[in-house]
Amino acid sequence: MTKLLYYDDPELLEFDARVEEVTTHRGKPALVLSQTAFYPEGGGQPADHGTIGGLAVVDVSKSDGVVYHLVDRDPDAGVKGETVRCAVDAVRRRDFMQQHTGQHILSAALLSVGNHNTVSVHQGDEYTTIEVSSDSVTDEELARVQQMANEAIEADLPVRTVFVDESEVGNYPLRRPPKVSGTIRLVQVGELDCVACGGVHVTRTGKIRLVQALAVESIRGNTRIAWRIGDRALRDYDDKNRIVREIGAHLSAQPSELAERVAARSEQMRFLEMELKRLWSRVYAGEAASLLSAAQADGSGGEGATTVVTATYDDEPRDFLRGVMEALVTNTGVAACLVNVTEGSVQWSIGAGEGAELEWARMKELLPLIDGKGGGKPPIWQGIGGAGDGVGEFLERFRALCP
Numbered sequence: 001m002t003k004l005l006y007y008d009d010p011e012l013l014e015f016d017a018r019v020e021e022v023t024t025h026r027g028k029p030a031l032v033l034s035q036t037a038f039y040p041e042g043g044g045q046p047a048d049h050g051t052i053g054g055l056a057v058v059d060v061s062k063s064d065g066v067v068y069h070l071v072d073r074d075p076d077a078g079v080k081g082e083t084v085r086c087a088v089d090a091v092r093r094r095d096f097m098q099q100h101t102g103q104h105i106l107s108a109a110l111l112s113v114g115n116h117n118t119v120s121v122h123q124g125d126e127y128t129t130i131e132v133s134s135d136s137v138t139d140e141e142l143a144r145v146q147q148m149a150n151e152a153i154e155a156d157l158p159v160r161t162v163f164v165d166e167s168e169v170g171n172y173p174l175r176r177p178p179k180v181s182g183t184i185r186l187v188q189v190g191e192l193d194c195v196a197c198g199g200v201h202v203t204r205t206g207k208i209r210l211v212q213a214l215a216v217e218s219i220r221g222n223t224r225i226a227w228r229i230g231d232r233a234l235r236d237y238d239d240k241n242r243i244v245r246e247i248g249a250h251l252s253a254q255p256s257e258l259a260e261r262v263a264a265r266s267e268q269m270r271f272l273e274m275e276l277k278r279l280w281s282r283v284y285a286g287e288a289a290s291l292l293s294a295a296q297a298d299g300s301g302g303e304g305a306t307t308v309v310t311a312t313y314d315d316e317p318r319d320f321l322r323g324v325m326e327a328l329v330t331n332t333g334v335a336a337c338l339v340n341v342t343e344g345s346v347q348w349s350i351g352a353g354e355g356a357e358l359e360w361a362r363m364k365e366l367l368p369l370i371d372g373k374g375g376g377k378p379p380i381w382q383g384i385g386g387a388g389d390g391v392g393e394f395l396e397r398f399r400a401l402c403p
Contacts, residue, residue: 002067003035007161007185010097010200012037013088019053022080025061025068031075036060036067037088044121045100045199049092053084093200098230099123101159101189101201102149102208106130106227108175108193109148114141117176119222127214127232131224142213142225149211156206157190169196210234280323288327292334306356308402309336310395316340321349322382329353329379337398339370339391346370346385350398352378357403366401369394
């Protein structure tokens with residue numbers, strides 16, 4: 001059995017311990033210590049990280065009263081029996097203590113404000129989620145929950161833990177029934193919350209600093225709320241303030257003017273996008289007409305014959321070939337092959353207007369000439385290639401395959 005120092009002093013971060021065993025656990029090298037302040041994963045709270053005698057602790061797991069400290073490399077065999085210096089990652093520990101105690105406060109507030117009962121919790125690296133057994137949580141309720149939680153933090157309530165026999169739990173105002181039996185560890189947050197929990201918590205609510213609602217979503221008939229808790233919430237405010245300042249500088253607007261200014265810019269962008277689309281349509285139609293006129297002037301296609309159009313472009317926009325080809329295939333009896341050569345690659349497009357006899361099975365024979373690939377369905381096929389030096393032969397072979 002490993003002595004659990006984190007229950008005696010949740011703020012203990014450095015300690016000495018004797019190495020009782022060098023083993024493997026979950027397929028990784030692991031150490032068993034006589035005592036530990038490293039919290040093993042459990043109750044929704046991730047495991048501590050840190051160092052043991054120079055070895056990096058990457059995970060911590062508890063099984064049958066024994067705590068296994070998974071390390072990044074095989075320890076020296078002679079370390080067994082030695083006393084080593086251990087250090088818990090202070091930033092990670094502080095973060096998840098804030099997350100866990102903050103979650104208790106929020107779960108109590110959710111229950112108080114709207115009878116929203118917590119059914120699951122996940123403490124991630126970016127935010128903590130609380131899922132409640134309600135199909136919705138209103139904006140007004142969410143605001144009241146956040147205010148209630150932050151008031152509890154401001155009140156700097158004491159956070160106490162006590163071990164009791166299961167026969168005594170009825171003497172405590174538990175938020176929910178315990179999921180374990182025997183000796184049960186209760187965590188009490190002032191008079192606000194009391195619940196069975198094996199996690200590590202801050203000693204006073206003021207150390208949480210702040211909670212902030214981030215997002216709400218429906219899931220399996222329940223509601224899941226994402227929260228920024230503790231230092232994460234302060235960093236989030238800093239990030240958003242920086243973003244607001246940058247956008248304000250870009251738009252020459254005060255924060256209170258940003259929503260209106262962004263809406264106006266969005267409307268302007270929609271108008272410009274429509275105008276640009278209209279102008280590009282005219283460019284595509286004009287280019288197609290020019291290509292078709294040149295092909296007919298060269299004698300490509302007579303009465304009842306297929307008019308063959310080929311062209312090569314350099315560094316045109318990605319959608320250029322498609323736009324021109326769509327305009328070309330509106331013409332009866334036109335077969336076209338267009339190529340756009342850009343740095344390091346080749347775009348190709350093949351199309352057939354109504355009445356043009358063009359078999360894709362034969363056109364695929366051309367692709368090896370440009371190391372190409374792609375496909376499509378009538379009337380347009382398209383793709384990319386990698387051999388720009390084969391473009392000339394690619395176009396010539398296309399013309400030869402057209403009836």
